[in-house]
Amino acid sequence: MQRSITSTFLGLVLGIALMAAALAGPASAASKVPVELRVVTYEGKVLADKTVKTGTTAVKTSSKATCLGGSPTNGTKTIQGPTALGLLADASSSTPALRPLQISNAFDFGLGLCGIGSETARNEEWWVLKYDHRDSTVGGEFQKVKKGGTVLWFLARSYNETTPNELFLQAPEKAEKGASVKVRVFEYDGKGKRKPVEGARVSGASAALTDSKGYTKVKVSKKTSLSARFAGTIPSNRATIAIRK
Numbered sequence: 001m002q003r004s005i006t007s008t009f010l011g012l013v014l015g016i017a018l019m020a021a022a023l024a025g026p027a028s029a030a031s032k033v034p035v036e037l038r039v040v041t042y043e044g045k046v047l048a049d050k051t052v053k054t055g056t057t058a059v060k061t062s063s064k065a066t067c068l069g070g071s072p073t074n075g076t077k078t079i080q081g082p083t084a085l086g087l088l089a090d091a092s093s094s095t096p097a098l099r100p101l102q103i104s105n106a107f108d109f110g111l112g113l114c115g116i117g118s119e120t121a122r123n124e125e126w127w128v129l130k131y132d133h134r135d136s137t138v139g140g141e142f143q144k145v146k147k148g149g150t151v152l153w154f155l156a157r158s159y160n161e162t163t164p165n166e167l168f169l170q171a172p173e174k175a176e177k178g179a180s181v182k183v184r185v186f187e188y189d190g191k192g193k194r195k196p197v198e199g200a201r202v203s204g205a206s207a208a209l210t211d212s213k214g215y216t217k218v219k220v221s222k223k224t225s226l227s228a229r230f231a232g233t234i235p236s237n238r239a240t241i242a243i244r245k
Contacts, residue, residue, distance in 0.1 A: 031055045033082050033147040037091050039098065040234055041119055041155040042164075046227075047097045049238045054145070057086030061105040067114035067121040070106025077105065077141075084129055084151045085111060085140030092116075110139040116153065124158035133166055134192035154234055165189050167200065167236035169228045174244040175220045184214045185228045185236065200230040 032055035039047040061075045079086045085103075092098035102115030113127045114120055121127060129136040129143060130152040136143045145151060156163055171183040185200040196214025203226055205216045210228075218226060220241050228236035 031082075033145070035082065035087050035145045035147070036150040036237070037087055037153075038151070038237060039088070039116055039153045042125075042157045044229065044235055045119070046235060046238075047117055047119065048091060048095050050091065050095070052087055052091040052094075054082045054087040054090045056080050057083070057089050059085060059089040059103055059111070059141075060101070061111065062100070062102045062114075065102035065104035065106075065112065065114040067102075067126075068104050068106065068112045070104065072104040072106040075105060077111065079141045082145045083141055084131060084136065084143040084145055084153075085113070087145060087151055088113075088116070088140065088153060111141045113140060113153070116155075119155050121155065124160060126156055126159045128152075128154040128156045128163050130154065130166060130190075132192065133168065133188035133194070135163065135190040150237075152234070163190060164233050166234040167197065167228050167230060168194065169202065169226060169236040169239045171218070171226055171239040171241055173240075174242050177243045178219070178221060180217045180219045181241065182215050183218055183226060183239070185210050185216075185230070186214060187230070187233055197228075197230055197233075200228045202226055202228045 032053040034051050034053050037052050038049050058076050058078045061072055063072055063074050065072045092101055097117045099117060104112040104114055129140055131143055132150055165187040168186045168188060172181055175181045183202060185197045186194045187197045188194045197210055198212045200210040202216050204224055205218050210216045223243060224241045226239050
């Protein structure tokens, strides 16, 4: 009798364990969230502008990541939950321009970023992190990100200079073929405060520059990809206008 009860009990426990394991897979997949990622240099080079799904991620550290000093080593570290650095690592697996990543593990305070693809911080250069258009106050492995958030990694010219404001281009998702539509350019300061930009140039815009309220017009004859630039600022996101059917 005792053996029968024990067998039944063990079977029940095993069944619960298997059910939990079956549920763990979908839950883990569901924990990945889509986040907008941009990687830009102070010279205006755009390495990435795309939506990436991220969650708990294993990142590789490199002995070549010496921009911060110390003695980094080759290794792997798992970062729990969706983070700005994990997002970059996940994006690099599908975006050649982001490879290799040079991540330093030389210090106890956390991982440091030295290089993304062909762009490596040298001398006073450093990688600025912005989340939802605000300067991050923590390192990339500690900056948690949420679904629909925006992450910008910006290679700044010098840590002794103020980080430039970030441009943001606002455009409709769809338009009638041949229509002229309004688009608008804003700039965000380090605290996330935005204002319209006068004089910004939008690629493909029919009007030369944005007006005092940040507007210009674009004639849409086909699916159109736009971006905005203005001297002394970080280039905008890429906005795409599709033809309405």
